Amino acid sequence: MPAPDFRDLDKNSILGDKATELPKPLTSCEKNTKRLERCRINQKRYRERQRAIRSSIEQIMIQINTLTRKQRHLTKRKESRDPCRVVGDMFNQLEAYFRLLGCRSDKKVQLDRGREQQMVKSMKNSFVFDVVLGDVNGVDAVMELLHRNSQYFDDPTVHLKQLEEVSSGIVTASATLHVTISVSTLCFLFPRLLRTSLSKHCPPFALGKRLLGEQLECECSITFFFDKASGRVVRLQTSINWIGALFRVLGNLKEVSNVLDGALIDV
Incomplete structure (x- = not known):
């Protein structure tokens, strides 16, 4: 069989259809x-x-x-939470609280319970939960003590005079407390002055009658101990000068001593 002559084959016959697949130049x-x-x-x-x-x-x-x-x-x-600012705000709230409680003596004015609760809540925020005041422990107990003591007198008011940060986290406040002696005062704080078993002219009863309705101006000092982490009060120490206040009303120390004998207050 003769060999094929490739010279007669063109490019298309050799590549077949592949020649048509080659990309055309762009x-x-x-x-x-x-x-x-x-x-x-x-x-x-x-x-x-x-x-x-x-x-x-x-x-x-x-x-x-x-x-x-x-x-x-x-x-x-x-x-x-600066200690002095906290104490200053607390006294402002306390003054407003006493004014609000004083409305109870006026039958024409209804006590705004909601406002009272708001004030109490605001003051409680300045204390830690287990704050200590003397023998009283816990913020609720401290606020209850404050409320109860305010009811022992008529027209209680407090005025802040001076603040001093004696050391870091310890603030001492000097203030003036004005209170009016009422029957409740004699009953709960000076019960001896109401005893009339011997004679209505006995010194204790006479002193009680003399004090009734008198306004006492008491110099007081409160020291606040702060927790540095929370900026809240952890402990309080209070001192009220009852002797000086009673002396200004009675005029002699013997009668002051008779009044304070058996009194249920810290002197």
């Missing part, structure tokens, strides 16, 4: 079109990256503003 217009498409895609990606960066920056700025506000709030809270 024209200048097609190259420009593809280049423009790549540029468009790159610009789109660039804009997306820019938007993502701007979004991240906005989120960071929001976080910065939030943290800044928190820092200001914490700084303000720390400043508001």
